Amino acid sequence: MWQRGLFIRVAFLLLLATLSVQADTGSLTGAGVYLILDITVHGRDTYAQYREKVEPIIENYGGRYIVRSGAKSFDNNPASDVISPEGEWYPDRIIVLEFKSTEQLQQFVKSPEYQAIVHLRTSSSSTKSVLVNGYQPPN
Secondary structure, rough: HHHHHHHHHHHHHHHHHHHHHHHHHHHOOOOOOOEEEEEEOOOHHHHHHHHHHHHHHHHHOOOOOEEEEEOOOOOOHHHOOOOOOOOOOOOEEEEEEEEEEHHHHHHHHHOOOHHHHOOOOOOEEEEEEEEEOOOOOOO
C-alpha cells in the first residue's frame, strides 16, 4: 500500500516539474494528459524491439516523451538513473508520455500500428500505469 502512495507522490512531482519547465519555456497549455508507466523489463531483446518501433507511432498520434528513464540494460548514462528521494521505490523504467487529450491517447492505443507491436511489450515486461490530467492553475 505504501508503494502505491509513493508512486502517486512521485508521479505528481514529475508532473509538477514538467509543467514548471513548460511554463518557463512558454509552452504551458494545461490541457494535456499524461500517461505514467512503471515498467519492469523481463525480456531485454524483445523490449528493445518495442522501444524502437513505438516512438514514431507515439509521435504520429500527437504524443511525446516527457520522461524516459531507467533500465540499465538500455542506458548506462547515470543521468538516466531513477532516483528515489523518499521511500524505497526503485522501478526498472519510468516513462511519462504527454498527449493533448484522452481521446488522442485512445486513438494511439487503439491504432492498428500500435496493436501490431503491443505484444512485444506485453511479452517482455510488466507494466503499471496511470493516466492523469495536466494541472491547470485557477484563474
